[in-house]
Amino acid sequence: MEGKTKKRLSESILDKFSIDFLRNQVLKNAYGNDDTVIARLDPRILLVWYLFMAIVPWFVDDLWFLLACFILVAATTVMARVAGLVLFIFALGVFSQTGYLFIVSLFFGGNASTIFPLLMLTLKVATCSLASITVFSGLDPDRLSNGLQWYGCPERLSFSISYAYRILPMLMEEFQNILLSYRLRGNPPSRETLRGKIRYLAYQVKVVMLSFYPLMLNTAKRSRTTVEALEIRGYRYAAVNKAVKKIRLSSLRAGANDMMFLAVSVFWICGAVLVSTLI
């Protein structure tokens, strides 16, 4: 049993470095679904919708209302065709936030009465997370950052979003190359016995830590190049200039589709309120 756990442990540490898989999933999540209904909606409308879905459920303790919200955001998540990995992380996150708590409270003498408040909490957490999955991974990063900027978010944030999506594949590739070169030159300890396995695991972790040394130096060079290129184009002046902002945001347009989306959402939520008042 002990050995099995250790084996699983070292395997999981190895598995996570199939960086190609991670890169594919992230890129798919970011750019792979431009053609969905959600991706074509106006980012400003979606952000308003998100604010409602992320805030209101926390303040309502009505089961019908929460269920309706949950069904709505689940439907939009399906419409946004979110990558599988993201949904898996979502499930894990919800469990670790509330399911875990439930199991522990059973140990401390809790019973079925513990379930109900925790079910409410789970519904709330799940609704908020799914709403954010819909908006933040359903939307194109550039549209998202435009939408955020329209609401007066700092330019720094929208720059970070656009930059992050572009730099990430490169960074991942570089990290993988460094890691592979360490492996090529390294001499890992044998992992026959239990002690060997632990030492092997420690060796792997050490290699990851060491890889950050060249990565930091390389990224420092790259970020200097980036900032210098930005300066040449007058980035810091343009970031605070109103005329530039207006030109940049002129492509945003809210149409009939967006209104339809909002109206259907409002209709659905009001229906839930009606049901909950009648019952």
Add this chain to the structure above:
Amino acid sequence: MEAVRKQTASQSQKLMIFVLTMALYGLSTLFTELIPHYQVGVVEFSVEYFLFIPLTLAMLFDPMSAALGAATGELVFSEIMLGQFGGLGELEKFLTVTIGVYIAGRMVKNPRNYKMVGIAALTGTGLQLLMGTVVDIMKVQFAVEDFEAVAGLPESVFATEGFAFLNDFLFSGILFCLLPTLFLVPKLYGKIEPLLGMRPRDGKTYLGGVNAKVVIGCVIGFAAAAAAELIATSGMPLIDWEAGWAESSTALAVGLIAAAALAVIVIAAIRMKASKGQAEAK
């Protein structure tokens, strides 16, 4: 004129530090977000914190830019990119990471001094974890109504949160924050600064230790973080609001539904007309 030019240069260097920390820490948080956590007995093995990256950079460069970069990187790479964005609640993590990294960065005067680097790394990590734990306990206390009444819940919350804190601090704190920082800071010192066109940190470029101003700023930051998290979670302030609209809620709901249904029909009609017009035009 000279002073003005100096100012702009340091501004763009701050942007460089920001971009550097954001990219590196963002990448590492992406890994930690994607890695499943493993539990052996009661000890949870997780590579929870790659916090050594911003800690290292904050000790070598301007701490504020590094701290903000780290927090933004985490927000953008692991929350927004993966669609895990938690709204107002994210403000808590943003602020606690910023405070922890900033304080650690301010504490180090000479990056070659192993002892100080180690103490600063542990202080930064410990502060960040401790603030997170306090806010987490408050969060559950407010979110679940009748916190005391639910059997076994209060003890379990204190036990799990307290244990998680100790586990994170002893395991992740020492293995993943202290050791790599001790290794990286002296090694990078004097090598990475020229790449950004800066002088290495010494007596002249050092900002000064943690003083009252920093502490007050951090306390305000933590209060804001806790407040944001509680507003995001608590159901308390809106009880009045709910009672207010519950009186004639059926009538109100019917009215709202009618309005929404009307809107759906009107917009559908407009769209039909528009598509018809397009078809005719063709």
